[in-house]
Amino acid sequence: MDILSLIGRSNILFKEDLEIYNEKLITEISKSRFLIIGGAGSIGQAVTNEIFKRNPRALHVVDISENNIVELVRLLRSTVGYIDGDFKTFALDSGSNEFDALMTKNGPFDYIFNLSALKHVRSEKDPFTIMRMINVNIFNAIKLARIAKQMGAKKYFCVSTDKASNPVNMMGASKRIMEMFLMRESEAQPLSMARFANVAFSDGSLLDGFNKRFAKQQPIAAPFDVRRYFLTPQESGELCLLSAILGKNRDIYFPKLDQERHMITFSEIAIRYLNSLGFKAYECSSEHEARETSQKLIEKKLWPCYFFKSDTTGEKDFEEFFTGNENVDMSSFEDVGVIKSDPTYREDLLNKFTEEITRLQLEKAWNKADILKLFHTLIPDFQHKEKGKYLDERM
Secondary structure: OOHHHHOOOOOOOOHHHHHHHHHHHHHHHHOOEEEEEOOOOHHHHHHHHHHHOOOOOEEEEEEOOHHHHHHHHHHHHHOOOOOOOEEEEEEOOOOOHHHHHHHHHOOOOOEEEEOOOOOOHHHHHOHHHHHHHHHHHHHHHHHHHHHHHHHOOOEEEEEOOHHHOOOOOHHHHHHHHHHHHHHHHOOOOOEEEEOOOEEOOOOOOHHHHHHHHHHOOOOEEEEOOOEEOEEOHHHHHHHHHHHHHHOOOOOEEEEOOOHHHHOEEHHHHHHHHHHHOOOEEEEOOOHHHHHHOHHHHHHOOEEEEEEEOOOOOOOOOOOOOOOOOOEEEOOOOOOEEEEEOOOOOOHHHHHHHHHHHHHHHHHOOOOHHHHHHHHHHHOOOOOOOOOOOOHHHOO
16 A cells, blocks of 8 residues: 555655665664663554664563564564564553563663653543543653663653644643653753654554454545644654654654645545545445445445544644744754754743642542643643544544
């Protein structure tokens, strides 16, 4: 499947930048020890592969998903094969006691990549999942930055998101707050980040859902009014690698994508996807019609699709990688923009946020309004779009 054509691009990103810096990357990687947390997810596998094929001294991968780790190992053994360095995987939660014990025994590491995240907008459908999102996206990111400092790591890399720029959902806002906390940590530990576009066909994404619906001969549903930027899985790994190895302290890397040429709707991708598989998209007027007509339509090489206007909480009509008040370098790389950040933060507000979240957790009683109010203390202009309807109510 030609992913580039599906997402409306003909050019591969980062090719020229990688050619310019590849020798530097190989030299640095070959003499360094790496810890990848969340290394068996879609982005994690791409990052792990980019490091693995450049023969690191050590590459240890931690991920909460045992099955994804198995697939990661099979992927590496079936492509690159083996390396001279020490390669190990661990099926662990990086927030667990077992992970802490592992850190006292393994290491030190020169580079620590934190790719763990709750990434779905649907994560804000209930206050309990929101609290886990805060723990994973914010507090665990801080914890890992401090582990990097204790180990004397050269760099701590943490993945962010384009949804952190002018956020309208709590997932994006949690990543923006993470960036704020990491500005404070950057005064003690060098770090860099990347704001991502959507990664095409990543685990759990809508495009990944297209694959699953097709395999099960089920209808495809997608919004027709939501426009997004997309990276291929390989490009996602390359962007992380460039930021981690080449980025200066506090740099936030993002892909140079053009709003007019590179944004595309999910419904457009669905039509192209089905065409590539020999089917024509058949637009149904409702989810019910799509379900009821599936078998008959598919027999005629037509695929039932329900394309709808987005009406769920937290969806942004378009994405952006930076705001007008951020200092952006667009000249250092061919396909990468860099947000140059100063370590500006409000110590009192960061401490208050931590204290209040900790209090709510200890009381084991919180609601979405309480958490949203705390988010506003750090992001006063947070334009949260609450519509009372969530993606779980969609096909």
